[in-house]
Amino acid sequence: MRTLEQVMDEILDLAANHFTVPRNELSYDDDFFKKLGIDSLQALDLLTRLEQRFGVELPDYELQGVTDFRALAERIKARI
Amino acid sequence: MLDLRRYASLGSALRDALERWSDEICLVEADRDREPQRLTYRQFRERAFPLCRFMQERGFGDGDRAAVLMTNQSKWLISAYAILHRGGVIVPLDYKLSAVEQAQLLAHGRAKWLIVEYHLWRAIAQSGGIPGSALTHVLVTEAPANAELAGALPWEACQAKGEPGFVDRTRADAASIVYSSGTGGRPKGCVLTHDNYLEQCRSLTSLFPFRPGVRYLSILPTNHAIDFMVGFIGPFVCGATVVHLRTLRPEFIREAFSRHRITHMSLVPLVLKNLEKGLRTRFAALPAHRRALLRLLVGLNRRLTRRRPRLALSRLLLRDVHRAFGGELEALFVGGAFTEPSTLQFFYDLGIPVANGYGLTEAGTAVTLNDLNPFRSDTVGKTLPGTGVRILEPDAEGVGEIAVHGRTVMSHYLNDPELTAETIRDGWLLTGDLGRFDDSGHLQLFGRKKNMIVTEGGKNVYPEDIETAFESLPVKEFSVFAANYIWRVQLSTAEQLIIVLHPDSGGEVGEKLLEDLAARNRRLPDFKRVSGYVVWKEDFPRTASLKIKRQALAELMGRRLDRAEAVRPL
Numbered sequence: 001m002r003t004l005e006q007v008m009d010e011i012l013d014l015a016a017n018h019f020t021v022p023r024n025e026l027s028y029d030d031d032f033f034k035k036l037g038i039d040s041l042q043a044l045d046l047l048t049r050l051e052q053r054f055g056v057e058l059p060d061y062e063l064q065g066v067t068d069f070r071a072l073a074e075r076i077k078a079r080i
Numbered sequence: 081m082l083d084l085r086r087y088a089s090l091g092s093a094l095r096d097a098l099e100r101w102s103d104e105i106c107l108v109e110a111d112r113d114r115e116p117q118r119l120t121y122r123q124f125r126e127r128a129f130p131l132c133r134f135m136q137e138r139g140f141g142d143g144d145r146a147a148v149l150m151t152n153q154s155k156w157l158i159s160a161y162a163i164l165h166r167g168g169v170i171v172p173l174d175y176k177l178s179a180v181e182q183a184q185l186l187a188h189g190r191a192k193w194l195i196v197e198y199h200l201w202r203a204i205a206q207s208g209g210i211p212g213s214a215l216t217h218v219l220v221t222e223a224p225a226n227a228e229l230a231g232a233l234p235w236e237a238c239q240a241k242g243e244p245g246f247v248d249r250t251r252a253d254a255a256s257i258v259y260s261s262g263t264g265g266r267p268k269g270c271v272l273t274h275d276n277y278l279e280q281c282r283s284l285t286s287l288f289p290f291r292p293g294v295r296y297l298s299i300l301p302t303n304h305a306i307d308f309m310v311g312f313i314g315p316f317v318c319g320a321t322v323v324h325l326r327t328l329r330p331e332f333i334r335e336a337f338s339r340h341r342i343t344h345m346s347l348v349p350l351v352l353k354n355l356e357k358g359l360r361t362r363f364a365a366l367p368a369h370r371r372a373l374l375r376l377l378v379g380l381n382r383r384l385t386r387r388r389p390r391l392a393l394s395r396l397l398l399r400d401v402h403r404a405f406g407g408e409l410e411a412l413f414v415g416g417a418f419t420e421p422s423t424l425q426f427f428y429d430l431g432i433p434v435a436n437g438y439g440l441t442e443a444g445t446a447v448t449l450n451d452l453n454p455f456r457s458d459t460v461g462k463t464l465p466g467t468g469v470r471i472l473e474p475d476a477e478g479v480g481e482i483a484v485h486g487r488t489v490m491s492h493y494l495n496d497p498e499l500t501a502e503t504i505r506d507g508w509l510l511t512g513d514l515g516r517f518d519d520s521g522h523l524q525l526f527g528r529k530k531n532m533i534v535t536e537g538g539k540n541v542y543p544e545d546i547e548t549a550f551e552s553l554p555v556k557e558f559s560v561f562a563a564n565y566i567w568r569v570q571l572s573t574a575e576q577l578i579i580v581l582h583p584d585s586g587g588e589v590g591e592k593l594l595e596d597l598a599a600r601n602r603r604l605p606d607f608k609r610v611s612g613y614v615v616w617k618e619d620f621p622r623t624a625s626l627k628i629k630r631q632a633l634a635e636l637m638g639r640r641l642d643r644a645e646a647v648r649p650l
Contacts, residue, residue, distance in 0.1 A: 039537075039606045040176075041354065044329045057112075060327050061151060065179060065203045 002080065007054075008073040014053055015046060015069075028070045056080055081289065081318040084282045089249040089274040091164035093317055098125040098161075101319035104292045107154045108340060111326040117154060121319070124158065131162040132244035135193070138217060140166050141247045145257065146193035147171040147186055148303070149200050152324045155221050155235065156302050157312055159195040167247025168193075170256040171269075172303035175200055179207040187212040188267045189257050189494065195235075198223040205230040251275035257494050258305055260441040269494030276444040279487040281313050283464045287451050288411065288435065290318035290344070295408075297323045297336055297345040304538075305445040306415055310346050330354060337406035346413040349423070350536040352434065356423050359401075359430075374398075382429045387454050394431020401430050411435055415446065416538030418525060418571045421457035428455050437461055438523060442509055444488035448523045458570075459522035464488075469523065470508065471516060479526050479568065482515040483508040514568060525571045527564025531630055533575040535607040543577055544630075546608050549600050550579065554593060557582045557620050559628050560610060566634045567643040577610045578647055580637070582620060589615050598650060612647040 002010075008028050016023040019036045026035060033043065040063075047058050050072075056079040066072050082100060087093040102122040109117035119127070140146065146163045148170060150156045163170050171189040173182055175197070183204055186194065192214055196204075201220050204210065209230075218232035249255070255277055257269045290296070298311035315322050323340045325332060336342060347355075363374060381397050384390060391410060395402045402409065412427065412434045419436050427434045438460035439446035447469060450461035463469045467486040474480035489509045492500040503510055514526040533541050543560035550558055563576040579597070583589055594613075601609050616637065621629040637646070 033605055034603045037602055037606060041328075041330070041350070044327075048329055048331070060329070061197070061199050064175070064199060 002077070004070075004073055004077055007077050007080075008069055010053065011050065011069055011073055011076070014049060018046065018049060026069070028073075029068050031067045032069055032072070033067055050076060054080055081285060081291070084278045084317065087278060088251055089164070089167075089253070090255050090277050090313065091167065091246070091274075092248055093278065094161055094164060094313075095246060097121065097316045097319070098128075101292065101316075104319045105321045106316070107157065108295075108321060108323045109154050109326070110323060110336060110340065112332050113335065113339070119154065121316075124154075124161075127154075128158045128161045128165070129244050130239040130241070131158060132165045133240035133242050134238045135162055135166050135168075136244050137240050140168060140193060140217075141245075142167050143169060143249075143253065144193070145169045145171050145189060145191040146195065147173050147189060147191035149173040149175060149182060149194065149196040150221065150302075151175050151197060151326070152298050152302050152307070152311075153326065154324065155195070157322070159219075160312065163193075164255070165244060165246055167249050169254045172256065172258055172308065174259070174301060174303050176301065179203040183207070183210040183213070185259055185267055185269075186210050186215070189259075189269055190214045193217045193219070195219045195221070196232075197221050198227065201229070201232060249274055251278070252491075254491065256308075258303075258308075258441050266496070266499070267494075268496070268499070270441045270490045271492050271494050272441075272444055272490050276488050276490060277309070277313060279466055280309060280444045280446070281317060283466045283488070284309065284446065284449070285314060285318065286465055287449060288344075288413075290315055290320040292319040292321075294318070294320035294343050294410075295323055295340055296320055297325065297333075297340065297342040299325060299328055299333060299351075300346050300348065300416070304416070305439075305441045306346050306413070309445045310344075310413060330358070334358075334404075337404070337409065339406075341406045341408045343408050343410045344413070345409075346415070348416045348536065348538040349414060349419040350417075350538075352412070352414050352419065352427075353423055353536065356426050359426075378429050381431050385428070385431065385455075389428075389431070389433045389452050389455070391431065391433075398431050402432075405432065411452075413437070415439055417534040417536050418575065419536075420574065424455075424457040428457065435461070438513075438515075438525060440511060442490050442503065443467075443484045443486075443511075444490065447482075447484050447488075447511075456520075456522055459518065459524050461523065462521050463523070469517075472510070474516070478516040479514055480516075481529050482511045482513045482523070484511060485509070516570075527568045527571070528562065531562055531565045531634070533562045533564075533577060536574055537607060539607060541577070541608055546577065546604065546610070549604050549608075550597070553581075553596065553600070554584070555581050555587075555589075556584050557628075559620065559630065559633065561630070561634060563612070563643065563647065566638045568638070569643075576612065576647075577608075578612045578614055579610045579650075580614045580616050580633070582616050582618070589613070594650070601650065610650060612649050614641065614646045614648070 012026045062075045098121045106121040106124045107119045148159050171191045219238050220232045221235040223234045254271050255274045256272045260268045300307040377397050414436045424434050435450045437446045437449035448461045470483045471480040485508050512530040516524050546560050559580050563578050621632040
């Protein structure tokens with residue numbers, strides 16, 4: 001069972017890689033829309049990749065009201 | 081379709097539609113590759129009546145307001161039907177707004193009932209509830225068993241037996257209150273009447289008639305005026321099928337076209353452009369000889385469809401392209417923002433007609449629509465039947481403010497007589513948009529009278545709101561503008577935000593300043609970013625209270641600067 005920190009680290013690795021942002025510039029409480037410079041459609045793309053990574057299904061609404069990596073990780077962890 | 085002239089209210093038209101089309105497929109609920117639900121019009125009624133009855137037994141009726149806050153799904157339409165059956169007023173709320181904003185609009189709209197999805201309700205409850213609301217009943221859909229509902233009732237409990245009483249309304253009564261600007265500033269609740277909707281529906285279906293067998297893919301939020309009309313009222317009165325997809329991810333939308341043999345769909349320019357990008361990438365990956373053949377066929381199709389769309393022919397010529405869209409696509413509707421002509425032309429040349437239009441919630445959705453006879457990518461089409469459009473105080477080129485008159489124009493802004501009086505004068509709705517009619521009666525859009533842009537995703541952005549991101553920038557003064565507010569040109573590309581910089585005396589706009597500017601810009605959401613800057617070396621004109629006179633500054637710059645030279649990319 002992954003810890004919340006592990007889930008967050010994996011999300012940050014994946015996001016940095018996918019959107020070509022230096023990994024050391026990302027931290028848990030960042031607003032990922034602003035930090036990655038992405039729109040809501042690209043955020044859905046990120047969600048698809050996170051589904052593949054964690055092997056869970058994440059409905060679009062899991063992004064509702066979520067802007068930082070920590071909250072996103074909490075939503076994912078609850079479904080793992 | 082039903083003869084809408086016979087009906088006094090939306091509720092009575094929809095009630096007849098459920099009977100008239102009882103064996104036709106009404107709704108398909110899809111979730112990725114699954115299909116959890118398929119309802120005929122009869123089954124829709126069987127689901128709606130217990131809710132109508134439940135609301136009736138708790139005193140809901142006669143002009144009572146009920147808010148609906150859900151993603152696109154069957155319960156949205158079932159709830160809307162129940163509200164209208166009981167003579168109520170629907171307050172559709174945008175599920176994309178933050179919980180705090182949703183709570184503010186709920187309080188402003190004085191809704192007594194709220195029907196809401198569980199995850200949205202949870203977010204509202206967690207963010208401090210709904211201060212100042214008039215709510216007496218909250219129904220929550222999709223709530224997990226044993227979930228804490230903060231005083232609300234689960235949807236499943238809201239069933240009552242027996243035929244529900246129908247409450248009719250007059251044409252002049254309010255049918256809905258739709259908020260046309262979501263975030264910040266004063267809430268603009270457009271009060272739309274039964275007459276507004278019935279007349280708009282009559283007008284749109286005269287150009288694009290739906291029928292049983294039409295399968296409409298609904299992905300724009302149903303709370304938005306376009307989907308409410310084209311993805312609910314229109315299909316229902318014509319016996320068509322509405323397909324809801326519980327995800328907006330492009331890969332599932334693509335699949336849905338073939339899986340559900342979609343015939344029509346509405347979208348915003350941003351999504352249309354994404355589809356275009358995907359197709360162009362696929363075309364580019366074809367072997368050279370197939371690419372050459374495709375070019376040839378597209379050219380041929382363009383020539384043969386110059387006067388009007390010829391679907392059967394296009395499907396034959398460009399079979400593979402059409403197969404990727406399920407093979408039965410008849411038309412895409414695009415609105416909510418300006419669409420680039422090249423994108424419209426790209427689809428039309430493939431034999432996929434895109435009917436673009438111009439409209440605003442205040443005018444009950446659409447004002448003009450491209451009727452495709454012939455297709456004109458450089459305009460937003462002709463005025464809809466029954467609607468009047470006038471260009472106020474046209475300049476030498478015929479460009480002036482667009483004003484709209486007719487039975488689709490809203491009644492008023494809720495609780496805001498001042499704004500209503502400013503916006504509707506002598507029965508004419510002042511849109512704040514600039515336009516001109518060409519010789520063939522097609523409307524061309526120019527910049528906006530207001531310093532505002534509408535993004536490709538259909539969001540209204542006010543440059544004034546963005547300025548806080550640049551506060552304390554080391555310049556003497558700065559201001560953010562919509563470029564088309566300064567230089568009024570026909571819209572032919574996406575709209576652009578720019579920042580005007582007045583450097584400190586003797587100072588220049590150097591690399592360091594630009595880096596600072598770019599870094600602040602990156603922190604803004606993408607649709608709020610400025611894409612260029614202008615250097616202006618004079619003091620900005622200001623009011624006595626030292627506010628920038630934006631219009632005066634814009635006029636000065638427009639007169640003295642050439643856009644192509646003055647705007648430098650950021």
